Amino acid sequence: MTAENLIWGYIYPNEAEIQWSILIVLYPYITGLVAGAFIASSLYHVFGKQEIKPVARFALLTALAFLLVATAPLVTHLGNPLRGIEIMFTPHLTSAMSGFGYIYSFYLIIVLLEIWLSFREDIVKNALKLKGWKKLMYSSLALFSYDISEKALHNDEKLARKLAIIGIPSAAFLHGYVGFIFGGIKANPWWSTPLMPIIFLMSAIVSGIALLILLYITASWLRKKALNYDTLFSLAHYLWIFLILDVVLELLEIVSMKYESLEEIAIIDRLLSEKIATTFYGVQLTMGIFIPFVLLILVMIMKNREQLKTLMIAISSIFVVIGVFAMRWNIVIGGQEISKSLSGTMTYVPIFFSQEGVLPALIIMIAPFIILAVLTYILPPWKDMEADME
Amino acid sequence: MDITRRDFTKFGCRVILGAAAGTAIIESIAMGGAQEGSSNKEYDWNEHYWGYIVDTHKCIGCGRCANACKLENHVPFDEPVYRTWIERYRITREGREETVKIDSPNAGIDGFTDDIPTEEIKKAFYVPKICNHCDNPPCVQVCPVGATYMTEDGVVLVDYEYCIGCRYCIQGCPYGARYFNLEKGTADKCTWCYHRITKGLLPACVQACPVGARKFGDLKDEESEVNKILDKERINVLKHDLGTKPKVYYVGLDREVR
Numbered sequence: 115m116t117a118e119n120l121i122w123g124y125i126y127p128n129e130a131e132i133q134w135s136i137l138i139v140l141y142p143y144i145t146g147l148v149a150g151a152f153i154a155s156s157l158y159h160v161f162g163k164q165e166i167k168p169v170a171r172f173a174l175l176t177a178l179a180f181l182l183v184a185t186a187p188l189v190t191h192l193g194n195p196l197r198g199i200e201i202m203f204t205p206h207l208t209s210a211m212s213g214f215g216y217i218y219s220f221y222l223i224i225v226l227l228e229i230w231l232s233f234r235e236d237i238v239k240n241a242l243k244l245k246g247w248k249k250l251m252y253s254s255l256a257l258f259s260y261d262i263s264e265k266a267l268h269n270d271e272k273l274a275r276k277l278a279i280i281g282i283p284s285a286a287f288l289h290g291y292v293g294f295i296f297g298g299i300k301a302n303p304w305w306s307t308p309l310m311p312i313i314f315l316m317s318a319i320v321s322g323i324a325l326l327i328l329l330y331i332t333a334s335w336l337r338k339k340a341l342n343y344d345t346l347f348s349l350a351h352y353l354w355i356f357l358i359l360d361v362v363l364e365l366l367e368i369v370s371m372k373y374e375s376l377e378e379i380a381i382i383d384r385l386l387s388e389k390i391a392t393t394f395y396g397v398q399l400t401m402g403i404f405i406p407f408v409l410l411i412l413v414m415i416m417k418n419r420e421q422l423k424t425l426m427i428a429i430s431s432i433f434v435v436i437g438v439f440a441m442r443w444n445i446v447i448g449g450q451e452i453s454k455s456l457s458g459t460m461t462y463v464p465i466f467f468s469q470e471g472v473l474p475a476l477i478i479m480i481a482p483f484i485i486l487a488v489l490t491y492i493l494p495p496w497k498d499m500e501a502d503m504e
Numbered sequence: 505m506d507i508t509r510r511d512f513t514k515f516g517c518r519v520i521l522g523a524a525a526g527t528a529i530i531e532s533i534a535m536g537g538a539q540e541g542s543s544n545k546e547y548d549w550n551e552h553y554w555g556y557i558v559d560t561h562k563c564i565g566c567g568r569c570a571n572a573c574k575l576e577n578h579v580p581f582d583e584p585v586y587r588t589w590i591e592r593y594r595i596t597r598e599g600r601e602e603t604v605k606i607d608s609p610n611a612g613i614d615g616f617t618d619d620i621p622t623e624e625i626k627k628a629f630y631v632p633k634i635c636n637h638c639d640n641p642p643c644v645q646v647c648p649v650g651a652t653y654m655t656e657d658g659v660v661l662v663d664y665e666y667c668i669g670c671r672y673c674i675q676g677c678p679y680g681a682r683y684f685n686l687e688k689g690t691a692d693k694c695t696w697c698y699h700r701i702t703k704g705l706l707p708a709c710v711q712a713c714p715v716g717a718r719k720f721g722d723l724k725d726e727e728s729e730v731n732k733i734l735d736k737e738r739i740n741v742l743k744h745d746l747g748t749k750p751k752v753y754y755v756g757l758d759r760e761v762r
Contacts (some may be wrong), residue, residue, distance in 0.1 A: 120688075120721045123606075124591075124606035124607060124608070125680075126589075126608075126633075126679070126680025127584060127586045127589045127608050127610075128584070128585060128586055128674075128681070128682065128683040129680050131582040131584065131683075131684065133674050133675065133684060134670040134671065166524040188670075191670075192668050192669045192670055193667070193668065193670075193671070193685075193687075193688070193689030193690055193691075194667065194668050194669045194689045194690065197649075197666070197667075197669075200649045200666065200668055201648050201668065203647070204650060206647050206649055206650035206651055207650055208645045208646075209645065209646045209647055209648040209672065210646065211646065211648035211670065211672050212648040212649070214648070228714070245609055294695015295672075298646075299643065299646070299674065299676055300678065300746055300747075301640075301642060301676055301677060301678035301746070330750075360558045367595065401718065421761075440684065453680075454677075454678055454679070454680055454762075455606070455680070455762045456762050457604075457606055457762065459707055462522065492762055
């Protein structure tokens with residue numbers, strides 16, 4: 115296809131190139147998964163939901179695995195990646211983006227501390243039990259402090275809870291803030307809405323819970339252990355609740371845009387009907403929200419038939435993580451497919467092999483799963499899942 | 505000498521003060537950038553405040569401005585990137601139904617071709633576009649490292665040695681005035697030919713315009729031509745409602761122009 119076929123109407127001459135590629139779609143997607151997984155673990159750590167306990171530590175490891183790659187798409191996309199660190203040294207504080215380094219680092223510290231406190235007992239036991247380099251590794255992880263008396267563990271738990279209480283607003287901030295990066299751009303009518311941070315946050319929670327469900331089912335299947343259905347159904351229930359909040363906000367945005375019908379409505383209509391019709395109505399709304407919503411209602415009203423319900427929850431979760439990816443795509447790419455002249459549209463064509471192409475995106479998306487496998491090898495969270503089953 | 509001092513300042517501040525010194529560094533960068541932009545050491549940026557006027561009645565769409573700009577500023581001719589361009593508006597009408605056709609093939613550098621029969625066109629005009637050097641520039645606001653900044657004389661510039669290439673400013677500009685410089689890996693844009701205006705010359709586009717559709721001058725100088733036009737004409741700016749406060753003022757701006 116030539117550039118001519120990709121352009122409709124009039125676009126400003128400099129707009130022919132789409133600036134933010136698939137990597138910038140991944141950025142809010144990954145931070146969303148982080149925030150969602152963390153908030154899922156907080157359901158136990160902060161709100162004391164015992165039924166979530168079996169996956170609470172696993173959720174923290176999941177959050178960390180994804181958090182560790184969250185900066186990768188951003189840095190890869192920079193025109194001068196080596197200067198990226200300047201955002202930490204000389205942040206320009208009027209920029210919504212300038213806070214990223216600090217918010218990210220703060221949150222990373224919270225997640226690391228939370229994991230350390232949650233796993234400290236296991237780490238110390240391993241440090242005392244094992245030999246050789248493993249002993250050294252666990253001793254280092256224990257920071258050479260081996261007090262696991264009941265009192266010490268109790269203090270750990272209290273501190274972990276306090277941290278999680280700070281963690282929730284941090285997670286909300288980390289991701290709501292990503293929404294603001296888009297929502298605060300008055301130049302782009304598809305992005306500019308105060309609802310953006312909260313829409314991002316809700317979809318983040320939804321995607322994080324769905325991911326956790328999928329990882330939980332997969333891990334149990336790989337390890338040939340039975341699922342704890344109380345936990346699974348409880349997660350499904352929360353998924354359903356957050357889906358409702360998510361869809362209400364997403365629709366509210368579209369409905370008010372249509373109802374107010376400002377000058378940009380013509381180009382927004384064209385965006386929705388021509389450019390992102392499939393990914394918006396098809397994937398984001400129908401597949402990502404409507405079908406899981408119905409399936410999860412069925413799960414909640416059906417009695418027994420655990421295997422079928424598990425299958426329905428798994429399908430819902432797969433649809434949700436795909437749907438949320440589509441939502442990120444529709445915002446990031448969709449917003450760049452309309453010209454700021456409000457008179458034309460462009461088309462983003464992903465390239466496979468390039469610095470900002472599909473290949474690096476795939477690598478970045480696969481990496482957290484490998485990191486998670488390593489993390490669960492060092493810090494196995496499985497005993498919670500099994501202990502509750504008897 | 506400049507570079508060494510700047511690098512030293514940057515490095516020193518980083519080590520000693522770290523992030524807390526952010527603002528100070530940005531300021532030192534901004535000063536450095538301005539000095540680099542002008543080779544005229546006698547130029548005092550506190551004495552000027554630049555403004556730009558486009559008279560759309562006069563533009564004939566010859567494209568010499570856009571061509572001159574690319575030549576003067578070494579903007580690649582083989583890439584779709586432009587510091588200035590000319591839009592052509594042609595309005596046709598059937599009954600009460602108006603159709604507006606806008607185009608700017610290769611920014612107007614090669615001129616425009618007729619592809620609508622003249623008798624069908626009810627109204628037609630050209631609109632030259634350029635960075636508005638806004639007084640409330642969203643591009644400067646969103647730059648996460650302060651690599652883009654406004655000089656004391658009101659010109660929005662990019663520090664190519666500091667820009668990280670995140671392209672947030674390109675997203676933030678409502679006018680499509682910014683582009684990505686592939687060679688440098690940074691954002692890039694019109695400088696109002698800062699290297700020329702600080703020596704008392706006109707921007708290349710203004711110099712090249714054969715009909716006087718583009719005017720450039722000092723808003724601080726009561727007697728300047730731009731001030732006289734601003735006093736006399738009814739003027740408008742692009743996307744006034746966005747509150748960006750452009751300093752490119754238009755005479756005869758049609759409602760169809762965004």
